[in-house]
Amino acid sequence: MECRVLSIQSHVVRGYVGNKSASFPLQVLGFEVDSINSVQFSNHTGYSHWKGQVLTADELHVLYEGIKLNKVHQYDYVLTGYTRDTSFLEMVVDIIQELKRANPNLVYVCDPVLGDHGSMYVPQNLYPVYKNKVVPVADIITPNQFEAELLTGKNITTEKDAVEVMDLLHAMGPDTVVITSSDLPSRLGDRFLVSLGSQRKVRPDGSRTTQRVRMEVHKVDAVFVGTGDLFAAMLLAWTHHYPDDLKMACEKTFSVMHHVIQRTISYAHELAGPGRRPSPPQLELRMVQSKADIEDPAIFLKSFFCPPINTSTRRALVLKRISPRRQSACDRITRDLCLVSGAPACSIHPKVI
């Protein structure tokens, strides 16, 4: 596989955020990763202390100039994440536009990091840059619910709202949207959160089709840093391998996340000791230890197509008078629900949705 990614993200001396979080997994999966470090900090800003230096928009341009002068500015993917500086972000957009001219097939994977849980945690003046300049040139975006709502101006309280928001985001540019987490109630209870994805494709005959998926994801009782960066990198990798199957790409991506997070939380608790909350250093992702899971993630969760099963199948399930064809569909759904929740098959009763 000959695939080159330009990743423009933070560098931390210690730990796994930004380029530290994205590079190793992509390299392990065989991608060539060129990385521009937008900052160099001792560690992420969730620790008690952090120190370091930032790259200016001019310095970014200088680095890009070097690449361009050597005529090695052909990239298959560009990947960006957390940024705090509008002029830096605007320079990134200029670079991407130029790279897209050099390779029209370039795919720009963008995590539009603006905030979470109802508030922005980047300067407010980044919002118009993302909305008007960045997202329109993006091909794949990974907003959380807050970012998706902010970019579209529409709130999400139901799955139907989420689908409409994803369509609004498609209209802004990206053909692939994954809402990485939401407050929508999960079918599996409050220990799960809901993620959604949508991929717009053009068929050979010119007609448009959209595949929508929904994931029920285990919640974890800890604050991780760098997981969003890992997610975007892995979504890049798995959409590369499954360009027309967002369901599969998401299953792989969310499964990798699950394995890495589980390993990390086990280790963190071991280090912290019983009854104590792990510290930020202890919660650093167990990245190198997760190499095998990154290379070949065992699918831990299944995704569902949206909208879910139709009315007649639902009714048939309730009445238990179903044809063999519908039976196998129901079995598949039941099995899917079991895979997600881990409960044995006989205890799951498909609920009327």
Added chain:
Amino acid sequence: MECRVLSIQSHVVRGYVGNKSATFPLQVLGFEVDSINSVQFSNHTGYAHWKGQVLTAEELNVLYEGIKLNQVNRYDYILTGYSRDSSFLETVVDIIQELKKANPSLVYVCDPVMGDHGAMYVPEYLLPVYRDKVVPLSSSTQLIIKTVVLTSTDLPSKRGDQFLVALGSQNIVKADGTKTSQKICMDMPKVDAVFVGTGDLFAAMLLAWTHHHPKDLKAACEKTASVMHHVIRRTMTYANEMAGPGKRPSPAQLELRMVQSKADIENPAVVLEARVL
């Protein structure tokens, strides 16, 4: 394996030198790698063009301060390579001395990059810094370096002029307290190309394999040299393919095939034998 390396080397956006060359292989072998980038350049300086920024000694100190303030300045290994700035190098020395106080078992792996083929290619004033400050940094009481590997020499090889000679020597303290040393010699096939980043990969892999074979320099060197062989062979093949018949590959084409060599890095088939002298 819970082993943390602090690597203070260059970063290039594209290609494999310095930290780009050292980090991935060490991570693939399960080492935690903390990396301080001494520079950020677009690519290595063997290309037609290169652009970027350097870290000052002061900025290096600031980064280290951050690590120290969080009380996470505990390392098992330090790794350094190419440097052009004597005050930067001196700050590195200060940091290492402090880290050795935090962990007396710390092992400092140093590639004392000064030049090759009879000439220096770093500023001359680095020589006294390396000789008097950097190289003597070793375990607590004795000013004796434990392991030395002469990565390449002009000594004639017994296998002919398609080979170069590498030598290694390791001081070992036996169980009964007596000191001895193991000296080895290796004949390595020459390759008709100029590679950049191979020295950085070598030092990183020597770190890894001496970690796994702490008292067996022969085994450590065989594994290290074998990794080098596989990576270089793969790189040469690809570079020649890219360049086309009869044409010399360019620096861009000669970048090490690092990610493609993952399996060889994880488990190098030993293809070179070291002789114990």
